[in-house]
Amino acid sequence: MKPFALTAVLVGVLAVAGCSKSPGALDAGFGAGAGGIVPGSASDPSSPAYFQQTIGDRVLFAVDQSTVSPEGVDVLNKQAVWLMENPAFTAVVEGHADEQGTREYNLALGARRASAVQNFLIERGVAPNRLKTVSYGKERPLEICSDEICYAKNRRAVTVLAAGGLTS
Amino acid sequence: MSLTKLMGLTRLTGAAVLAGVTALIAPVGVTAAWAEPLRIEITDGVIEPLPFAAPAFQAETSGAGQYAAEIARLVAADLAGTGLFREIPPSAFISNVTSFASPVAYEDWRAINAQALITGAVSENGGNISVKFRVFDVFSGQQLGDGLQFGGSATAWRRMAHKVADVVYSRITGESGYFDSRVVFVSESGPKNARRKRLAVMDYDGANVQFLTDSSSLVLAPRFSPAGDKVLYTSYETGFPQVNVLDVNSVTKRILSSKEGTMTFAPRFSPDGSRVVYSLSAGGNTDIYTMNVNGGGEQRLTSSPSIETAPSYSPDGQYIVFESDRSGTQQLYIMSAGGGEARRISFGPGRYGTPVWSPRGDLIAFTKQNSGRFHIGVMRTDGSEERLLTASFLDEGPTWSPNGRVIMFTRESQGASGAPALYSVDISGRNLRRVVTDGPASDPAWSPLLK
Known part of the structure; x- marks a missing residue:
């Protein structure tokens, strides 16, 4: 399959680039001995930890928006490649909002954000049946201050990996 | 003197608190x-x-x-x-x-x-x-x-x-009272980034708290049935938000609607208690639907790429007020209970959400966001005579007392240690009071006056 071969090359490039930008992940690898790859650790490019830390499992949104930002596009391109390289994983995309807004509206806004990420990944080739979405609205903030510095991190969509098939 | 039985106190919750009450006036x-x-x-x-x-x-x-x-x-x-x-x-x-x-x-x-x-x-x-x-x-x-x-x-x-x-x-x-009533709400605990929530019901004054769910899964926004015997709410028990209906007497629950790939939330009963109006998100788009409380009879009421949520019936069951961002910001609209064209009723500065029709039918309570503040307000059903009753960092989710004179709502305090509490205010904006609860609480919904 042609697209598959191309993908594999891309992953290799991205993985190298990712490692060079991520001393934390490299340290973890060295700590485990011999500079080798410890399966399942962040140094293992096929691990969820690698996906989370090196690829980046989340994208952030502007206030009241669900359009993926240019930075977000980069992250999601890498997520798509990784997901196609690691077909054993499925994912739930969680959409979140900051606390500025009513509960119901934020649930709907989180649904929009999760769906924006899901659609992006599907357009980049991830099989639709590997992705689900859920909205938490403002119910699960990551940062708890009531300032923009926290709100910016809470307006997010997080691609949460799961091994195996999705259950309904 | 002959005693004329005018009214019976029916069993209310089945809880020990009220078990076996029979009374007469x-x-x-x-x-x-x-x-x-x-x-x-x-x-x-x-x-x-x-x-x-x-x-x-x-x-x-x-x-x-x-x-x-x-x-x-x-x-x-x-x-x-x-x-x-x-x-x-x-x-x-x-x-x-x-x-x-x-x-x-x-x-x-x-x-x-x-x-x-x-x-x-x-x-x-x-x-x-x-x-x-x-x-x-x-x-x-x-x-x-x-x-x-x-x-x-x-x-x-x-x-x-x-x-x-x-x-x-x-x-x-000269008006009916509201003291013999209950409030279903969400009892909260834990830090802001790992909040645990469970459904609870209490007397309107905070006494006789009884828990209806444990805190193993997130629960949101309970609503009483018109007879006070059932509660609709949103639960994450399956991992996805879905509307559940809970029988208050037996404390048994079931999922109302669980279509693959959809999320449902913001439910409310129709005035006759037979139908539920709610929001359903599919493919990132949220619209308003209704269905029978006992299942089936699903009907889609809005069909628009914008967010339509927080629906609430008029007391006569003829209309539904809801919020939509179809104009670019959240505003309030009224449509026929069967769907169709909607009329926008909110036109002031800021954003309007969570409209709730008063039990008297004359007013709509809402949450308003403007210039970084939140307000609880009321307006007439044609959008006129808007009055803001409260102002704070975060006020939301009004619920009406059975006589339409008092509004209870959630007020959340600011910052890392911020937490929600229940407050009430009367519709003139006077008499703002905190409702005493044992720990943080949110999303109150007032029952009808008990029988």
Whole structure:
């Protein structure tokens, strides 16, 4: 399959680039001995930890928006490649909002954000049946201050990996 | 004297608290002629609270003493809590009531400026109590309406006190009361980034809390059925938000709708209790749907790429008010209960959400966000006469008292240690009060007046 071969090359490039930008992940690898790859650790490019830390499992949104930002596009391109390289994983995309807004509206806004990420990944080739979405609205903030510095991190969509098939 | 049964107290929650309550209201003693009525007209202007005296009720049996004192205290607390009445402290009393049957020494009550006097008596017999009471218009020297009597299990003494207070409130204001009612809400615990939530129900004043779910999965925004026997809410029990319906008596629940790949939330009952209106998100788009409470009969009411959520029926069931960002920002709209074209009713600055139709049908309460502040407000159903009742860092989610005079809502404090609490305010914007709960609480929904 042609697209598959191309993908594999891309992953290799991205993985190298990712490692060079991520001393934390490299340290973890060295700590485990011999500079080798410890399966399942962040140094293992096929691990969820690698996906989370090196690829980046989340994208952030502007206030009241669900359009993926240019930075977000980069992250999601890498997520798509990784997901196609690691077909054993499925994912739930969680959409979140900051606390500025009513509960119901934020649930709907989180649904929009999760769906924006899901659609992006599907357009980049991830099989639709590997992705689900859920909205938490403002119910699960990551940062708890009531300032923009926290709100910016809470307006997010997080691609949460799961091994195996999705259950309904 | 023949006792006419006017009303039965039906079992309410099946909880131990109220189990086995059966009561009746019957006229007691002599019927006084209606005098020139002692009356509070509830208006939007500033009013002077009406001073009243509520001496400890008479204990007519040996086991009734504590109830006699506490019921009078609770009646007084209910009335004073409205902001429409002011209790004259017992320390100011000149006269002591020594017998329920004795004539009232009006002069002694006039002297301390009590405009209303509430007297009562309690008897206890084998775990049941009987409460009788009278209301007097002190300045005209007349009894206000018939004396009444309630009976029931002693464990339900608070309900009996609330019923007494409802009668007094109703006789003096001319409007039905709201004290014998319950509130379902979300009880919260844990830090802001790992909040645990569970459904709970309590009396309107925060007493008799009973948990309806554990905190193993996130639950949001419960709503009472019109009969008070069921609660709709959103649960993440399956990992995805879905509308559940819970039977309050048996505390059994079931998922109302669970279509693959969809999320449902923001449910409310139709006024006849047979249908549910709710939001459903599919493919990132949220629209409004209805279905039968018992399943089936699904109908899509809106079909737009914008967010349509927070639907609420008019009391006659003919219309639905909801919020939509189809104009670019959240605004309020009204459509026919069967769907179709919607009319925008909110036009002020800022964003409007969570509209709730008042039980009287004349007003719509809402949450408003403007210039970084949140408000609870009310407007007429055509959008006119908008009034903001509160302002804070985060106020949201209004719910109406059964008589449409008071609104309860969630107020969340700011910052890393911020937490939600329940507040109430009357529709004139007066009498803002915190509802006492044991720990953080959110998403209150008021029951109808209990039967």
